Amino acid sequence: MGEDIDTRKINNSFLRDQNYVTEADIISTVEFNHTGELLATGDKGGRVVIFQREQETKSQPHHQGEYNVYSTFQSHEPEFDYLKSLEIEEKINKIRWLPQQNAAHFLLSTNDKTIKLWKVSERDKRPEGYNLKDEEGRMKDLSTVTVLQVPVLKPMDLMVEVTPRKIFANAHTYHINSISVNSDCETYMSADDLRINLWHLGITDRSFNIVDIKPVDMEELTEVITAAEFHPHHCNLLVYSSSKGTLRLCDMRAAALCDKHSKLFEEPEDPSNRFFFSEITSSVSDVKFSHSGRYMMTRDYLTVKVWDLNMETKPIETYQIHDYLQSKLCSLYENDCIFDKFECAWNGSDSVIMTGAYNNFFRMFDRNTKRDVTLEASRENSKPRAVLKPRKVCTGGKRRKDEISVDSLDFNKKILHMAWHPTENIIAVAATNNLYIFQDKVNSEMH
């Protein structure tokens, strides 16, 4: 599939031309809203940047569908927990949009400990003609007021206001890794390493604990929760993944505490492989329901697996992302790359899945045709309107031209976070501190 590039590179670094990346600018989450009109990114510095898609106009056909900065705000600040003498990072771990119910947009953003509900609203009119105040807001001299007037709303320059509406704090002992809004649009869950809490969007002073896998004796700890998500349609179903590579589907109707799973999705491990690091590579880093709700996709270090909710014994599809790294696991362990948590994404019709890799590569797999493609998100190779060229990693033997050998992969350039537009073939890919937005114009009708 041809990919047309419509690139937006957001680099807040002061020394951008020198390729200097400040850690605060590293993008840590990317999320489209439910219509795809807005795209939110969170970074390690606690900031959220919202992009809005331009409306297509006939006068500027080439600029249709471009994303421009809509609003920027500081969501979380670094905090210090005095009781534990621990610093709480301001890095935004996840952003989730709420389904839009009125003119304003709402999103949830979370760091390690605190979730915040933000209201994003536009103001393009302001009242003018106050009786007691003049235009600058100063009090009028009452003696000059002779006639009463009704203030009228006059248009003004568009102003985007972002205000914190709710702050959900002090409910997590461990680091929050996921949040997920329920399909009932009233509740949401937040998951940390050992517990999952259920919140009501309007109530901040209490939450219900629905999953708790903390052992009585911490010495017996063997697995942690790595990701969790509500089912897109069934408000009672949620899934959470573990560091052991298992998925647990829980039904909130069964019991108040969903420690006991309704379904356990686990693939028996191949005993012959991977020696020291098999436990790390089997840890699930991301789980996503398909839009249909029939399937789930999990990402572990080397593979993406698609599961059918009706079959617990094994995934229905397994895709090798970068199997050539198997021989390099030891050095990846040393440089901590083996702990990278890659995300994955479905396209709108659930026919294509996408995930990131190293060297700023990302891969797409067509589930129907079984074709896959590796693409690169880089400034050098991306010019506006240019078509992305498929890349290939040479795994052994003779390296062909245009192929990249495994040893020359840059493991500092990794694509961990990405999002796919809910209906169209537009993808947002975060490469360290840059955001790339790609659009597939050729096949936009087919998908």
Next chain:
Amino acid sequence: MEFKVEAHRIMTISLGKIYSSRVQRGGIKLHKNLLVSLVLRSARQVYLSEQEELYLQQQQQLLLAQREQSPETWSDRTECEPPTEQSPSWAEMESNISKEQAPSWTEMGRTDSKEQPASWTEVESSGYKEQAPSWTEMARTDSKEPASSWTEMESNNPEQQAASWTEGQRTDCQEQPLSRVHSEERTDRQSPKGLEEGRATREPRAPCRAVAGCPGRLVRRTAREQETACTRKRRSPEQGAAAEPASPLKRARTEPVVLQANSQSEEEQMETSSNVSSLINIFGSSFSGLLTKEESEGESGQICCDQVLGSMGSWSRAIVAF
């Protein structure tokens, strides 16, 4: 053999990661540390199984050699066994093992000065209650193994008698019923012989019942003088260590102890501490000090590094160079 080297290297790296997670911003990441501890356990299993094979081979050779010796030399040999990697006394220790929990073995990992902090990890005493069954079993299979890189940590648990010993100190262990290393106060860590406790490196304190060796015996730590590299992670008791003599090794230990004392007062932190310590207990060592920041880590690390370097064997030096 290559597996052994590889396993040792992985263990070294893992311990370094666990140590450095202490000073990371944002607190200890439970998931990552859990994974690292699993890797550490796997590597340890491989390493110990290799050690066992090696030890058995060497035992056989030793027996053959001894048979050719005269009776006098035979007795001499038994008396002054040099601190080699193979420790026949391991089996002896095994027999001496009481029901008390054995301190954990440690592994000398850090030779690179950059990685030095890895050897300064502390073990949390209060969260330490049980022995990990896997560790216990492992220890039993270790009975014949040359615990060259495994030194035992004294337990902080007052109910347990701690034995901190390296292979070279096997004889010491037998001869000197020293005061408990891990007293509650940790004020008196010195052996009657004035041996240093070798606190320079921390050892993971594993709930190793089987490999206790010399319960209640403090053995001078000569790991740093030995060729094998070990890192010691030790549980630091509450206060006493602060009163210790001003040896640099001991001083290095005191600060984490004090800090640990402060941190332990918080229940929540206890929880997190015990999380991490529990992780280690799963495979038999504890990291109480992981949760506190050590001001002195740089300095103590350097001291330990020097000593550790001195005791490095050639293949361990390869790790340094790496």
